[in-house]
Amino acid sequence: MTHQVCLLSGDGIGPEITNAVREIIAAAGVGIEWIPCAAGLSSYEKHGDPLPQETLDNIRQTKLALKGPLATASGTGFRSVNVSLRKELQLYANYRPAKTLKGVPAPFEDVDLIVVRENTEGLYSGLEHTVVPGVVESLRVVTETGSRRIAKFAFETARSLGRKKVTCIHKANILKLSDGLFLKTCGEVAQDYPDVEYDECIVDAAAMKMVMNPHQFDVLVMENLFGDILSDLASGLVGGLGVTPSGNLGEDAAVFEAVHGTAPDIAGKNLANPTALLLSGTMMLKHMGETEAAKKIEASLFSVLEEGKTLTGDMKGTASTTEFADAIIAKLDSVS
Ligand code: NAD
Numbered sequence: 001m002t003h004q005v006c007l008l009s010g011d012g013i014g015p016e017i018t019n020a021v022r023e024i025i026a027a028a029g030v031g032i033e034w035i036p037c038a039a040g041l042s043s044y045e046k047h048g049d050p051l052p053q054e055t056l057d058n059i060r061q062t063k064l065a066l067k068g069p070l071a072t073a074s075g076t077g078f079r080s081v082n083v084s085l086r087k088e089l090q091l092y093a094n095y096r097p098a099k100t101l102k103g104v105p106a107p108f109e110d111v112d113l114i115v116v117r118e119n120t121e122g123l124y125s126g127l128e129h130t131v132v133p134g135v136v137e138s139l140r141v142v143t144e145t146g147s148r149r150i151a152k153f154a155f156e157t158a159r160s161l162g163r164k165k166v167t168c169i170h171k172a173n174i175l176k177l178s179d180g181l182f183l184k185t186c187g188e189v190a191q192d193y194p195d196v197e198y199d200e201c202i203v204d205a206a207a208m209k210m211v212m213n214p215h216q217f218d219v220l221v222m223e224n225l226f227g228d229i230l231s232d233l234a235s236g237l238v239g240g241l242g243v244t245p246s247g248n249l250g251e252d253a254a255v256f257e258a259v260h261g262t263a264p265d266i267a268g269k270n271l272a273n274p275t276a277l278l279l280s281g282t283m284m285l286k287h288m289g290e291t292e293a294a295k296k297i298e299a300s301l302f303s304v305l306e307e308g309k310t311l312t313g314d315m316k317g318t319a320s321t322t323e324f325a326d327a328i329i330a331k332l333d334s335v336s
Contacts, residue, residue, distance in 0.1 A: 010068025012262025117227020
């Protein structure tokens with residue numbers, strides 16, 4: 001069977017790591033017709049639009065996309081394509097596992113967390129304006145519907161993966177209305193899942209607890225800004241952004257992406273680590289029902305990482321992107 005998947009190669013190191021991932025997936029025997037889609041700075045320079053309508057239409061049609069990092073200017077320029085994609089396609093759930101990988105240096109052992117971030121509301125609603133010169137406002141929108149669906153997603157995820165606990169991360173002591181609504185709704189949804197333990201933690205305390213003892217957490221659910229920050233913190237616990245995958249899921253489409261940026265300092269040099277995008281790719285394969293191939297790729301990757309002979313520079317090795325990808329491909333037939 002051949003699957004159709006949109007491919008947003010992205011900017012900077014995007015084309016190098018997406019090529020590596022495509023080759024590994026093909027070598028694992030999964031038939032994919034990749035539909036190239038323009039997005040990001042390269043699309044803006046070529047088409048005058050960082051997120052052309054055709055790209056959105058293609059993703060709506062295939063319902064699936066693999067995406068490299070996209071360059072976004074800070075403070076000025078076009079609106080973040082990542083944020084626009086999530087809003088346009090209503091990819092309301094950002095799913096970010098952070099799991100220790102043998103062979104990848106990290107400050108802790110045996111970390112295994114999942115951060116579930118609300119992806120369409122909160123401070124990233126894009127509602128900013130100047131009140132008077134020198135005074136600006138950003139609106140933090142929280143809805144009961146949005147809170148309920150992300151809470152349900154977190155509990156369904158926990159249940160389907162046999163996880164024990166969901167923790168709602170919030171700041172309802174200060175943001176009494178907005179996070180108050182989020183917290184109240186999470187608590188209500190928790191009552192429908194008596195088999196999953198539920199607790200609550202204020203965001204600043206949660207940040208401290210995660211770096212003191214990450215093992216006390218299991219699945220964490222939170223609104224957009226807190227999720228943006230704490231999901232990167234969770235990545236730091238297991239070796240950084242170069243090794244953590246992510247999925248953006250909605251009712252009608254799913255976009256899988258690496259969480260790191262375009263790494264302009266090493267772009268075009270065949271030095272980038274494709275691990276994060278590869279793990280996002282295996283997450284995508286599982287979502288598509290290609291679980292066996294996904295497990296085979298992960299086993300090859302973990303074996304290469306653990307062996308430690310062929311690693312990219314960010315993992316203290318000397319291998320190029322293509323050498324690292326070839327080492328994973330070479331192991332595909334020998335792993336079970
Ligand atoms: P970055 O993640 O691109 O780079 C930070 C550091 O990590 C750099 O030293 C880089 O070389 C290294 N790095 C990142 N990914 C790597 C990889 N796969 N292999 C090896 N090293 C890697 O962050 P930045 O410099 O803050 O951002 C650069 C651009 O990326 C900005 O335009 C930003 O908006 C964009 N960005 C996009 C996304 C996304 O599309 N999801 C996420 C974050 C940043």
